[in-house]
Amino acid sequence: MPDAAPIAVLPLRPLTVGELIDSAVLLLRDHARVLVPVALVLAALEQLLLYPLRLVAGATPPAYLPTFDRLPAYWFLLAVGAACEGVIIALLGNLTARAAGTVLLDPGSPARGLLRPRGARLPVALLVALLAGAVMFVASLIMPLWVVGFALLGSVAPAIVLDRVGPFRALWRSATLALRTGGRAAAVRILGYLVWWLLRIGLAVGAVTGLHSAGLLAAEWHLPVGLAVWTLTNGVAYPALACIDAVVYLEARIRTEGLDIVIDRARRTGSAMLTPPAGRR
Known part of the structure; x- marks a missing residue:
């Protein structure tokens, strides 16, 4: 069985949920030099956009909790924040999909030149990212639909890059x-988001509150430090979710869809085809 070892970034076999998370972490580790700086820039822009709305x-x-007399404004803030996350994860997904595709075709040769426009389909990628953001914005205005919207959007960037x-x-x-x-992929995406959401909340709130409690952070510094901490945590969380x-x-x-058979054949023959035509089984 090809790539059956647990240390493979993307083994060519069905994986357990734990193995999916492990593979995503390995993919992020191997391409963090590109993914994290790009994510930090996007996360900083997100914080600047959300600042006046907050x-x-x-x-x-650091927690950005709601006040009861401004709930409509807070709800709108959450919707814009969800849209920003949808756009950012989709844009980073363009990079992670190309990295993962290269790993599949040649496991011994990590993807290079992820920031090069060749093969990125940038206009289409930007459009689908904006569409994903729009879906998340509308779904978040009807709060329970946020979960549905987020769960269904995980493959938009890979479909653009790999399915063409x-x-x-x-x-x-x-x-x-x-x-x-049974909605397995949707459930794994929601699980990954919840895990990283808890980590982000814990790190951001813990850092600012801890520094303030220790007398190392004055009240007037809560805002800039909070912005910085959220940017840093999102700068890791967003590429992790994209992975x-x-x-x-x-x-x-x-x-x-039997993608493992197609990829194994492509490796042996040197074919440039990464995936079979979308929708065929």
């Missing part, structure tokens, strides 16, 4: 993959 909503660092489909078909492709095998998306997408295709 002022209007009366949300203060258009933006609207990528949305449909992502939703159908997420719902296969989960790439791994889950490929594993779903291995599990349901």
Whole structure:
């Protein structure tokens, strides 16, 4: 069985949930020099965009909890924040999908030149990222639909890069993959988000509160330090989530479409084809 060892970044076989997380961590580790700096820039822009909305909503660092007299403004803030996360993860997913695709074709040769536009389909990638953000914004206005929207969008970037489909078909492709095998891919994406959400909350709140309790952080520094801490934590969390998306997408295709057979044949023959045409089983 090819790539059956647990240390492989992307083994060509169905994986357990734990192995999916391990593969995503390995993918992030191998490409952190590119993914984390890009994520930090995007996370900083997100914090700048959310800053005036937080002022209007009366949300203060580090936890940015709501105030009951400004709940409509806070709800709008949450929707914009969800949209920003959707856009950022989709943009980073363009990078992680290409990295994961290269690992599949040649496991001994990590992806290079992830920031080069060749093969990135940048206009389509940007459009699908904006579409993902729009879906998350609308879904977040109807709060329970946030979970549904986030769960179904994990494969939009991989579908653009590896399936070479258009933006609207990528949305449909992502939703159908997420719902296969009892919604397994959707559940793993939600699980990954919850884990990283708890880590982000713990780190951000713990850092600011701990420094303040120790007398090392004056009240007027809560805002800049809070912004910095959230930028740093998101700068790791967002590429980690994008790596989960790439791994889950490929594993779903291995599990349901026989992608492992196609890739193994491509490795042996030197074919440039990474994946079979989207939607074929």
